[in-house]
Amino acid sequence: ALIVSGNFDQAQLDAWVDEYFTAIPARANKIPLKIEASEKPRTSPRSVIAYAPNVPLPVVGSTWRLPGTAHPDMAALEVMDAILTSGDSSRLHKSLVYDKQLATAVSGELDTIEDGSYYAPYAIVAGGKSIDEADAALKAELDRIRTQPVTAAELQEAKNELIASSLRERETFSGRAFELGEFYVRTGDPRHADKRLAAIQKVTAADIQRVAAKYLAPNARVDIRYLNEKERPEGQADAWKNPAPMPT
Numbered sequence: 001a002l003i004v005s006g007n008f009d010q011a012q013l014d015a016w017v018d019e020y021f022t023a024i025p026a027r028a029n030k031i032p033l034k035i036e037a038s039e040k041p042r043t044s045p046r047s048v049i050a051y052a053p054n055v056p057l058p059v060v061g062s063t064w065r066l067p068g069t070a071h072p073d074m075a076a077l078e079v080m081d082a083i084l085t086s087g088d089s090s091r092l093h094k095s096l097v098y099d100k101q102l103a104t105a106v107s108g109e110l111d112t113i114e115d116g117s118y119y120a121p122y123a124i125v126a127g128g129k130s131i132d133e134a135d136a137a138l139k140a141e142l143d144r145i146r147t148q149p150v151t152a153a154e155l156q157e158a159k160n161e162l163i164a165s166s167l168r169e170r171e172t173f174s175g176r177a178f179e180l181g182e183f184y185v186r187t188g189d190p191r192h193a194d195k196r197l198a199a200i201q202k203v204t205a206a207d208i209q210r211v212a213a214k215y216l217a218p219n220a221r222v223d224i225r226y227l228n229e230k231e232r233p234e235g236q237a238d239a240w241k242n243p244a245p246m247p248t
Helices: 010-020 074-085 091-099 131-147 152-169 173-187 192-202 205-215
Strands: 046-052 059-066 103-111 117-125 222-228
Touching: 059 131, 059 205, 074 091, 074 103, 074 117, 074 131, 074 152, 074 192, 074 205, 091 103, 091 117, 091 131, 117 131, 131 205, 131 222, 152 173, 152 192, 152 205, 173 192
Parallel strands: 046 222
Antiparallel strands: 059 117, 059 222, 103 117
């Protein structure tokens, strides 16, 4: 994909495209790049514990698989993540950092890609606090968003944050080019960036609860703990390696 944004002459651009791109020959022996193998849906939870040196504070979290960027549920998942983790008034910040003071920071990694995305909410446990207690508090908030509808105020704030972030990105030529190109590559649709914002505006509280129940199912999660090497029990091996070999 070639994205050009700014004040340019269309005829000159077309000439440069013809000069620099049309003359690139195809490989004589093309290599098939498509990966046919796919991971089966998870039906039981898995626990991963990783130890490393110089880890000042423990980390607890969970990950779930999500569909690709173009999936119609992605707008509701983005709004859900914003309600949980975006800003000081978000649910995880308010519960774990301010009210219970079990964590120094929380975040949610919503990584969307063309094929299969993932969501990974996590907390950095505060010094001297119980790792198990922080993990239980995190799971309680995730369970609440699965089982109870969010408020109208939470819904509107999350939408405003997502739309404002996208509009800030579009304030520069490079920002517009990046947003257009990124969503085009991920979805094959050059208009997806605008369609995403329209979809976010239509998300309802029922949509949030539906996607949370569907994609954040307890039996589909992988729990993660990242701890200091000094805390490793004697003789305990790493428990983070892939249970199955990666496809060739």
